[in-house]
Amino acid sequence: MDGELWDLTDAAGTPIGRTHRRGDPEFPQGLFHVIAAVCVVRDDGLVLITQRAAVKDYALMWEFPAGSALTGETSRQAAVRELGEETGLRADEDALEPVGRVVEAEALLDLYVVHGLADLTLALDPDEVVDSAWVPLDEVFRRCDDGVMAGPWIKRMAILGDTLAEMVPR
Numbered sequence: 001m002d003g004e005l006w007d008l009t010d011a012a013g014t015p016i017g018r019t020h021r022r023g024d025p026e027f028p029q030g031l032f033h034v035i036a037a038v039c040v041v042r043d044d045g046l047v048l049i050t051q052r053a054a055v056k057d058y059a060l061m062w063e064f065p066a067g068s069a070l071t072g073e074t075s076r077q078a079a080v081r082e083l084g085e086e087t088g089l090r091a092d093e094d095a096l097e098p099v100g101r102v103v104e105a106e107a108l109l110d111l112y113v114v115h116g117l118a119d120l121t122l123a124l125d126p127d128e129v130v131d132s133a134w135v136p137l138d139e140v141f142r143r144c145d146d147g148v149m150a151g152p153w154i155k156r157m158a159i160l161g162d163t164l165a166e167m168v169p170r
Helices: 075-087 137-146 151-167
Strands: 005-009 015-021 033-041 047-052 066-068 097-103 107-115 129-135
Touching: 005 033, 033 075, 033 151, 047 075, 047 137, 066 075, 075 107, 075 129, 097 151, 107 151, 129 137, 137 151
Parallel strands: 033 107
Antiparallel strands: 005 015, 033 047, 033 066, 047 129, 097 107
16 A cells, blocks of 8 residues: 555664655665565465556566554564455464564565464455465475565565474475
8 A cells, every 4th residue: 555654674673763654755764664575374284375456566476465553563563464354364472483583675564374264255355456366395395496475575484484384384
């Protein structure tokens, strides 16, 4: 969403008391905003990936449900909100297991895993997501290799993929 307001953080993810409006020019150098993503795992070990809407950056590319933390939100709160907004799935913050953090140019990406959601009925937000798929985690790695995962996810999976694979049953 253009115009959403983000807390600026230091490299450790601690808010510094300043904000940045999405889309404003000149993101402050040396500062970050938090992005939270969720890998939803079904009982059979398949994971949920979503295909980005055509109007978004990395149009029609695949990713885990994700988005920026808004001012005042923790990473976990943002993960739960974004998962709900994009897919209709509901998770408790306490159910999110941290996989790890990737430091990017202007963002700190936190990836979480969630298992055992009671209701896996998807309600995709067409402004955000045009399709979804339940796939083995190996398929996510294949899609990275094939260049059909959204660009940032290729680096993210190179960094977090081994840890994620330990947390997802095969």
